[in-house]
Amino acid sequence: MRVRLILAEALSGLRRNASMVISVVLVTFVSLTFVGAAMLMQMQIGNMRSYWADRAQVSVVMCREDSTATTCVDGAATDDQVKQVADRLSGSALSGIVRDVRFESADEAYKNLIDLYGDEYKDYVTPAQLGQTYWVGLTDPGKSDVITEAFSGMQGVEAVKNQMQYLEPLFSALTVATYIAVAIAALMLVAAVLLIATTIRLSAYARRREVGIMRLVGASNRFIQTPFILEGVFAAFIGSLLAGVAIVLGLQFGVGVYLKQRVSFITDWVDLGDAVIVIPVLIVIGLVLAALSAGFAIRRWLRA
Numbered sequence: 192m193r194v195r196l197i198l199a200e201a202l203s204g205l206r207r208n209a210s211m212v213i214s215v216v217l218v219t220f221v222s223l224t225f226v227g228a229a230m231l232m233q234m235q236i237g238n239m240r241s242y243w244a245d246r247a248q249v250s251v252v253m254c255r256e257d258s259t260a261t262t263c264v265d266g267a268a269t270d271d272q273v274k275q276v277a278d279r280l281s282g283s284a285l286s287g288i289v290r291d292v293r294f295e296s297a298d299e300a301y302k303n304l305i306d307l308y309g310d311e312y313k314d315y316v317t318p319a320q321l322g323q324t325y326w327v328g329l330t331d332p333g334k335s336d337v338i339t340e341a342f343s344g345m346q347g348v349e350a351v352k353n354q355m356q357y358l359e360p361l362f363s364a365l366t367v368a369t370y371i372a373v374a375i376a377a378l379m380l381v382a383a384v385l386l387i388a389t390t391i392r393l394s395a396y397a398r399r400r401e402v403g404i405m406r407l408v409g410a411s412n413r414f415i416q417t418p419f420i421l422e423g424v425f426a427a428f429i430g431s432l433l434a435g436v437a438i439v440l441g442l443q444f445g446v447g448v449y450l451k452q453r454v455s456f457i458t459d460w461v462d463l464g465d466a467v468i469v470i471p472v473l474i475v476i477g478l479v480l481a482a483l484s485a486g487f488a489i490r491r492w493l494r495a
Contacts, residue, residue, distance in 0.1 A: 211390040212426045218386050219430025219481070220437070222379030223473045227438045229372035230469050231461050236365050238459045239358075247354040248326045249338045251276055254349045255322035262346050268323065272347025276325055279341060288337055290328040297321050322349070380480060383430075387423045387481050388488035394419060416489045423485030424478055431477035435470040442466055 254263035297318040335353045342351045
């Protein structure tokens with residue numbers, strides 16, 4: 192009977208303050224959608240970093256005739272210099288770091304370039320301009336500096352390049368976008384908390400006569416506070432569910448239909464499995480914030 196009475200009071204408050212409840216639902220929905228988007232974006236960055244870290248290689252570029260590096264003063268790398276690099280890569284010093292090595296001759300590099308960009312480049316590029324390269328796969332991508340130290344300054348080696356260095360600006364830009372989404376989400380959550388507190392105070396003021404009667408008949412503060420807290424929690428719960436729906440739709444159509452077809456170099460996208468992790472977190476955040484803000488607001492009003 193007591194639980195039924197509390198629920199009846201909460202539903203009555205929701206009906207009386209429908210416009211404010213809708214406002215709370217919308218603000219909670221928008222703020223938690225930003226939170227979910229930021230979480231998924233960070234997951235996507237992690238997926239991309241893992242994917243490319245496993246596949247990124249370090250290239251040891253041999254000198255060409257037109258190379259200007261100090262290690263290329265004698266022109267193109269000689270056969271002995273090429274062999275020295277091969278011996279060092281297969282040596283015991285790098286055996287625990289080097290996973291595999293692929294040698295690409297100038298002719299192979301030229302053929303790959305033409306296959307990739309078309310025959311129109313035949314008139315502008317020659318095999319001699321591309322040179323020879325060792326492509327080195329690492330057992331631990333975090334140890335790429337060892338390869339750089341091993342071959343930097345070696346005669347016949349023009350440069351040592353880590354493919355991950357070209358992807359770091361992309362990861363940095365995505366991380367900044369995540370921080371921006373988190374900042375917007377934080378502001379929206381603050382707005383949601385303040386709106387919930389205001390809604391509860393207005394609801395309590397509208398029912399001040401009923402609250403006064405409850406006090407006169409000896410109702411405890413907890414009994415009086417619970418319906419108001421449930422109002423805020425219910426509104427936040429609806430907003431959390433809507434945010435979850437927005438996350439699912441965004442993954443289904445925004446990622447699954449739009450991005451996957453247009454961004455071909457990314458193969459490991461966030462999916463509904465990640466949404467299963469994110470959505471419960473959003474619901475918990477919404478419920479906890481609503482309960483805390485509503486409880487704080489109604490306690491302060493009852494003391495006044």
